[in-house]
Amino acid sequence: MSDKFRLPSLKIEQYTLDNGLRVVLNPDTSVPVVSIAVYYDVGSRNEREGRTGFAHLFEHMMFQGSDNVKKTEHFQYVMKAGGTMNGTTSSERTNYYETLPANQLPLGLWLESDRMRSLAVTEENLDNQRNAVQEEKRLRYDNQPYGQVFDLLIEMVFKNFANAHSVIGSMEDLDASTVEDIKEFFRTYYAPNNAVLVISGAFEPQEAKKLVEKYFASIPAQPKPSEINVEEPPEISNTYQKYEDKLAPFPAFLIGWKIPPRRTPEYNALYLAGKLLYDGESSRLYQKLVKGDESVVQLFGFTDERRGPSGVAIGAIPKPEQDLSKIREAIMNEIRDLAKNGPTAEEMQKLQNQLINGTVRISFGRSQRPERFNRFDFGDDLDA
């Protein structure tokens, strides 16, 4: 059935400025909206010990002003143009994006170029954003039931510091960061040759190229940051840790595994196997544990996609009085069964349809579309 469906092809043009900035253009005039995204090749994986949480704190500083855009003006420029914006940080990369009415493309490019060229950092702004980030940590992790377990799992799954620490970092390390750290980080990682600029939506490619040239071409390249080692030793045994969460109403558990890097055949297969195990109400584990055994209230799983060793996790909130080891055994049995007998024809059809549906839906929103181009981000050849 699904082989009848043809995805409309995407118009994509890629090129590189002399200063090393990689540019991806995706014109699409279906809605008068344009999205701009800048990806920098820096994430928590680049942090050194004693400075956890720094890449994310830095992301906040990118909204605190540059030569021509004063503190708080970035938000104001975008919003008064009728746009939306944000930034996100992961272990792999940091990105910044704006979605704007199509005629505001120059504004978006100017804003991104000004902070790539000339971030302004003051002690006062750093203190202020450190406070905001520490409240973000309290809001999302410290004050939420089960808020800390995912970071705990990452620490157990990975042994290499670059992989094993959380993106949000520790309160102590956030406290320790200085203006000098921020400046050094900016010099090292926020250079055009360490970034990818994506423009997607209603624009004229020739015009966009001129604007990109005008705003970005004169930003000087910097020495390439040194490669970081994200290698992991092979796993030799199971580890087990109990964590008491005073805010959690009942026990939950989480199992994690280290898996090969993204875009390897092994990673792709495990991603799809994961979907069959835990994604949706027809998934094997939902049907087995929530429906069949009625032993689990909530079941979930996810893959943690990285350029280096990646992760996969399955978690459950069991009903009270349930034997956790039996649930764990049931999960392991389903995994063994899938490994031994493979997916059914119906399951393969489900995966195909879900992948096509997902691809079509993500292309609707210009605001989500730059995320789709992360296949152009780092570690991959632009011409690939």
Added chain:
Amino acid sequence: MTSMLSEGTKTRTSKQLAEEIERLGANVSASSNADNTVISASALSLYSSDILRLMAEITLFPTFPESELKLYKQNTIENLKFQRSQPGFLAEEQTARLLYGSHPYSITSPKPADVEKITRQELIQFHEKMFVPENAIFIVVGDANRESILKEIEENFGHWTQGSFEEMYFPMPPARTETTVTIVDRPGSAQSNIVLSNPALERTNPDYFPLLVMNQILGAGASSRLFMNLREEKGYTYGAYSSLDARRLAGAFEATSEVRTPVTGDSLKEFFYELNRIRDEKVSEGELKDAKNFLSGVFPIRVETQEGLTNLIVSQQLYNLPADYLQTYRHKINEITIEDVERAAKKYITPEKLAIVVVGDAEEVLPQVNSYSDKIEVFDTEGNPVDIVNYGKESNEETADVTGKWNLIIDFQGQKLPVTLILEQKANKISGSLESMLGRGEITDGKVKGNKFFGTAQIEAQGQSLEVLLQGDLPNENEVNGTLSAQMDGMPDLPFTGKKVS
């Protein structure tokens, strides 16, 4: 009832439905809010006939099987307990109760006992009464041929028979007469969740647009006044916002933030400053222009996805908004004046009649908020009232002074291990360090209550980081006994005794 729609129909079991829908790569969902129930489906256009058929089956022929209902009730009761552990839920629960009184809008979530009582018969009757075509609207957005989709809707839904739907009438929400403070005591909270609210307007009220622009200036976004003040200026929070909750029959204005516990009172002060300022002073031309530009500019971004457009059409239909609502939206925004904003602020923000709700550590929060109202009530996380005299007792008790160096002897399965504990006390807060042959740990967030102290230490031992809970009791000023408990599996609590050495 909504959650049970896809748990079995006349011709398919819950599992068959899930498998058929997901095999198409499609999504079907059913959800209810305070005003409406929406059943929605999305799929590749290739599968539109299949998904329409499944959607009709779920909508028209659910059977609410007894076994699925039993499982649903069990899981829902557990999920309700989970909700109670989330501070945001607790804040909204109290806010809704204060705003809506005996109106059904006051219910944010059922009580476990209500869930227990639900019977299959009730679900069948409720479905029969409410799910009637004269009470429903069907919306299609996307790659569909008009004639063929209309024909298919006719095939699947044409035989749906009319019922006897009647408009329901509810008690009026209570009128507020004064500002009240409601605290939900959630001991150990790292933040206070603050919600300030008062009744505002229903969705069809013509003041909706002036209030929307007012709200944009005051607190809707990252360049609004509340965010600028509480986050960018003061650093109290990750975010501070205001919002309108305009429903079919009533509505509310809310201002919210999550702030670190010690600045709860300071944050309230800034909230009141901003609420009064937008009432008492005219907003500037620039602020008005920016707010209008944002609201009208962001509109096409909201309708660029099928979901965004569908949601807007759903609101337009279900709230009986004018047929040209989508077309005239930007015009209505653009005609708002400074005077309109001022009038809306004065009418719909009432600082002297606010419901202030704070979810956090009541012991710490109470002294910071008691100047904001003579009417302060405290609830536990289960929603039961707690007598306010239970708090603040420790402050009358003499607080021990634990500052100094202590030599402790830990009983580790019969072995005696020496440990050095160094503590520094400021008011009732303690910090310090714990040192043993196994490693060293910093104590950062300790507390003294009476002659007891508590704290956690992060110990680096043999390359591993270990969190240790420290509890001590001082029978006199130079002696201590207590326990160390490691947050690790299979590790028993370790008792210790000790003496102050300097």
